[in-house]
Amino acid sequence: MQGEPPADLRVETRLAVLGRGSHEPGQPLNVPIVPASNFRAAPGGVTEREYSRDDGTPGWEALERLIGDLEGGPAVAFSSGMAAIAAVLELLPVGARVVVPRDSYTGLRGLLADGAAAGSRWRSRIVDMTDGRELIAAVADADLVWLETPSNPLLQVVDIAEVARAAAAAGALVAVDSTFATPLLQNPLDLGADLVVHSATKSIGGHSDLLLGLVVCRRPEDRARLSRRREVAGATPGALEAFLALRGARTLAVRLRQEQETAGELARRLAAHPAVGRVRYPGLPDDPEHARAARQMRGFGTVLGFELPDAATADAVCGALRVISHATSLGGVESTIERRAKLPGQEHVPAGLLRLSVGCEHVEDLWADLSTALDVRPPS
Ligand SMILES: Cc1ncc(COP(=O)(O)O)c(C=O)c1O
Numbered sequence: 001m002q003g004e005p006p007a008d009l010r011v012e013t014r015l016a017v018l019g020r021g022s023h024e025p026g027q028p029l030n031v032p033i034v035p036a037s038n039f040r041a042a043p044g045g046v047t048e049r050e051y052s053r054d055d056g057t058p059g060w061e062a063l064e065r066l067i068g069d070l071e072g073g074p075a076v077a078f079s080s081g082m083a084a085i086a087a088v089l090e091l092l093p094v095g096a097r098v099v100v101p102r103d104s105y106t107g108l109r110g111l112l113a114d115g116a117a118a119g120s121r122w123r124s125r126i127v128d129m130t131d132g133r134e135l136i137a138a139v140a141d142a143d144l145v146w147l148e149t150p151s152n153p154l155l156q157v158v159d160i161a162e163v164a165r166a167a168a169a170a171g172a173l174v175a176v177d178s179t180f181a182t183p184l185l186q187n188p189l190d191l192g193a194d195l196v197v198h199s200a201t202k203s204i205g206g207h208s209d210l211l212l213g214l215v216v217c218r219r220p221e222d223r224a225r226l227s228r229r230r231e232v233a234g235a236t237p238g239a240l241e242a243f244l245a246l247r248g249a250r251t252l253a254v255r256l257r258q259e260q261e262t263a264g265e266l267a268r269r270l271a272a273h274p275a276v277g278r279v280r281y282p283g284l285p286d287d288p289e290h291a292r293a294a295r296q297m298r299g300f301g302t303v304l305g306f307e308l309p310d311a312a313t314a315d316a317v318c319g320a321l322r323v324i325s326h327a328t329s330l331g332g333v334e335s336t337i338e339r340r341a342k343l344p345g346q347e348h349v350p351a352g353l354l355r356l357s358v359g360c361e362h363v364e365d366l367w368a369d370l371s372t373a374l375d376v377r378p379p380s
Pocket residue numbers: 080081082083105107148152177179180198199200201202211212213329
């Protein structure tokens with residue numbers, strides 16, 4: 001029988017070898033999909049795995065092992081990124097004070113607004129994370145500081161270590177939605193955060209074919225509380241989704257490498273295009289987020305934003321694209337684009353901003369598609 005892989009492997013290798021099944025000869029390399037809710041129980045005793053909502057499935061556990069290893073803490077998988085976010089917020093007492101970035105995934109603020117409407121489940125304070133003084137002042141009065149870095153869709157980058165220091169002094173927890181960075185580009189627990197959230201629906205899964213979320217914890221007791229939340233609230237990942245997320249994660253490093261290279265090239269070309277206003281990509285040296293991103297991240301990610309004069313021009317460009325899909329989600333092998341200001345709660349986003357998630361297509365095909373579409377004028 002082969003032994004367990006050594007502990008000191010590089011990230012590309014860990015993606016390939018961790019979260020595997022038994023090393024016994026004759027066993028499959030991949031942890032099989034176990035489509036089971038119910039397991040045989042020992043009469044008169046408690047069996048380790050009796051019911052999957054309570055006790056998990058081998059597939060979730062394999063994914064949790066891999067992502068937990070990459071982030072440096074125990075992980076809990078949920079049915080979606082939003083279920084993971086909701087589980088973190090449910091760790092807080094009623095009336096807890098939550099600091100939230102103005103630029104962050106719309107679902108987070110929708111959840112907090114519903115909680116406030118239902119009678120102060122949480123008291124949230126929305127903060128412009130680019131204003132360091134406003135942020136640090138808000139942290140002093142918080143129970144939980146929520147960060148999303150880089151943020152969706154403005155690609156703002158927050159200094160996690162600085163916020164974590166201020167939060168520790170104030171006795172506040174720090175949770176980081178690190179979906180845009182993936183576990184490969186930054187590790188918030190190493191920078192002092194308490195919890196890391198991923199929507200694995202995006203780059204970890206990487207193929208736009210599943211919904212799944214994960215929380216990775218600094219403290220084992222938070223893992224226990226989150227898995228209890230999953231059990232009682234029932235936000236469990238599907239067996240097929242966990243299998244697909246793990247299979248997608250196997251290629252995360254190669255996809256990211258390719259997609260980031262293309263994203264950087266497209267950002268440079270868009271910045272030089274006469275029809276395009278501001279380009280937002282932390283990898284551009286003159287981007288206001290560049291220095292912070294270069295300090296904190298191991299790459300600049302696969303998402304960029306660029307501004308056109310108005311909503312009508314941006315909508316016309318989306319309609320003229322033939323390779324890049326006009327679609328709301330991101331992080332897949334296929335490039336997607338969306339005008340985020342069309343969504344409720346995105347009033348701070350410039351009307352003509354397009355968010356582009358760069359996939360694995362050839363850079364020249366993407367550029368031909370974009371540059372042709374940029375010549376299109378909106379109907380007058
Ligand atoms: C940054 C970020 N966090 C969380 C989510 C929510 O994830 P899910 O759609 O898997 O619930 C999204 C979805 O777009 C996202 O972009």
